[in-house]
Amino acid sequence: MTGRRRWSLTKWVSGTFSVFALLALAALLVLFIRQSLPVWRQEGWGFLTGKRWFYRQEEFGLAPMLHGTVAVALVALGLAAPLGIGAAIFTAEFLSTRLRLIVKVAIELLAGIPSVVYGLLGILLLRDWVYEAMERFEPLSGDTLLTGGILLGVMILPTIMTLSDDALRTVPASQRLAARALGLNSTETVLHVSLRQALPGLVAAILLAVGRACGEMIAVFLVVGRQDNQWPDKLFSAKPLLEAGQTLSTKLGSSETNIAYGDPLHWAAMVALGLVLLALVTFITAIGVRLQRSPHET
């Protein structure tokens, strides 16, 4: 725009609102850091690595919850990423524009199903289903990290699908045409041209979905069992998946948030939990956004 630049009412108003928004964001960060200080002072880095959380004894360690969060997110990803990307390849590469649009609209609608509705389905249907399907592995109950992960997988499926579809569609049509002209069929074009070109975008789709998954509370809350101190004996085994667990966000949604309110140290621990979750999700999201915005620079 080439209008003459000077302070006008419009600029002033929009500047004020913008500053207000950025201040609120900064306030969120500052408040979370400040209010969590007491627990950092008491536990130090042990807050992250500690395996015991007993608030009545003022012991706060969130390693088991980190494990829970990662486990649930990985299960979700393991289900949703192959299915979602596979489906996106089909809609982006093999479907006619009109059909693709219809599928995409439907999928984006489904991305909007509220998490509390997923929670309801989870507690009344999925729990029992997992419990029966896994019977020979003898899970204690249907409330397991696996149940939470499956539910999350279904929840992030539309996100992965539609973002992957977008990523594949940003590959210029000219590149596809060139590949076809060289004699490749459409599958080979996808494998050698589209997927390679869209790779950063696909990774971004996965990361953004994982960011969502880590922060999801309500749905997981109702099916994960909310059992504290579930640090697994063997870190890289699938067995803990069939046990109940706790994630960072389900802890934040539990009755402990109410109980902690008014008790400085316990409250600090809960807020610190939130801070760790914020850092984790922000980190994942930021990488995702970076990748998404530079799709053709590699």
Added chain:
Amino acid sequence: MRRKFIHHFFRLATGLCAAAACAVLGLIVWAIVKRGWPAINWRFFTEQILLVGADGGIFYNLLGTGILLVTAFCVSAPVALSLALLHGVYLPPKRRGTLALLLYILNGVPSILFGIFGMIVFVQFLGWGKSWLTGGILLGFMILPTVTIALMERISAIPRKFGEAAAALGLRESQIIRAVILPQSVGGLVTGSLLGLARAAGETAPIMFTATIFAGATMPSGIKESPVLSLPYHIFILAQDSFDPAVGSKLWGTALTLLMLVFLLSLAALPARLKLKQPAHHD
């Protein structure tokens, strides 16, 4: 021969993925509709909760969710417009990326953290009880990135010649904004808001500690101590506490209502989004 086989196999496999994904999601909608439909009738939308959820309807829950959404819109719209102008007009191009990144990060912030943030600011600092305004502001912040990004896209899609023509006529920057950019970006504001509100309507985590209660709230008559009922919180509470089997059907009815509300909001945004996508494909 082998090439052909791989080709067919690949197409089949991805097609199956697409079919499976659509089937899973279709089943979910079917499961909700099947259970929720019997509860839906006119009374369900016009009456208040009776017998602790086992009878009556969800009128005040709808009203409460409506109030929260309108407030969220009123909070997010001016801020989003300002940020979009900042991005499209005032900021030097180098800084624009940073602003966009901030918005994407804000978009990723888990909704439960907004709930805790709201508790610190409004309950702890300001001494408010549960209030519709707290909920509206928190939801407004949650949808801010969606609204702003939709606006940013709309503004950057305005043909340069519009601005140049206006400048050639001797209009000042603020006049160009008011005469050209704002009218052109209304569509973006509406689309972004509808999409954002579709997400906000179903959120429980930000409002459960700060804005909504189980029963008895009607039209709020004040601010500080005026909670509302809401659809998602109703589902969340009854999913954990429904003594009477009769609650079950009402519960699914509420879930179906919420689902329809969310779908309606996103569908309303659809025509504008399809239009928006077209010019982008020409680049």
Added chain:
Amino acid sequence: MKLAILFPTLLSLSAAAETLKINGSTTVNLPVAEAAEVLRAEKKMDIQIDTQGGSSGGISMLGEGLVQVGMISKHVSQTDREKFPKCQYKEIQIGEDAVALIVSKDVWEGGVKTVTKEQVADIYEGRIKNWKEVGGPDRRIVFFNKEPGRGTWEVFVHWLYGDPKKAPQVSFPEVGGNEETRNKVASTKGALSQLSSSWADGKTVFALSLKVDGKEIAPVTANIASRIYPLSRPLFVLTNGEPSGESKVLIDFLLSERGQQLVKKHGYLPLAELKAPETRP
């Protein structure tokens, strides 16, 4: 911004409304919420009810002055009083209930009908992990613990250990609401949890008897009324000082014939059926 114009008008309105706010236990919520429905319809009272944080949520929100009436399914403890020294907690009993130890169908049919206090403590502390150790089927015990802050949990550990603070450090899968508890126990083999006895329907979940001094005592009306069943508990509404105004109207209604009928309707014992006074240290 439109809100700026709305603000003053709304603030001026808020002074006029006399809203009675209630928060607390989901167990007590059932009769109180229904009583509130009656009062709303008949006396045009403005009553708002929530169940945030269970009993301890009721105590703390009354302590902070956010509500006028709390609902609790346990006593206000000394710790609670120390946390909110300014609040004159007044407990008003509206009925009696019991915490039952409920099990799933397979356990019940497998022969476990009674447990002793020692056995329960052993299960809670993880020394007994299989039902066959208490005379049941060879199946692992799946204990769903009520989440902290719930009155049910406090009554349970008070019975086992005398004081929630003395309860050992344990971690089990947690459940919150009563229906969540019932649903999860009913759908899990070998399950055990604590639940308000009125929710133990005898069809999907079953209430165990407790063996005290060689006698088996079931959480049935007669034993709760005479307080022989050790886990009986009073259900209270809670006010700050003597109830007055709108709170008093609600409490008078709850204690009236009609209010007591509601208590009974939801499976709790109305005051008239209570036989023995509470004995509590």
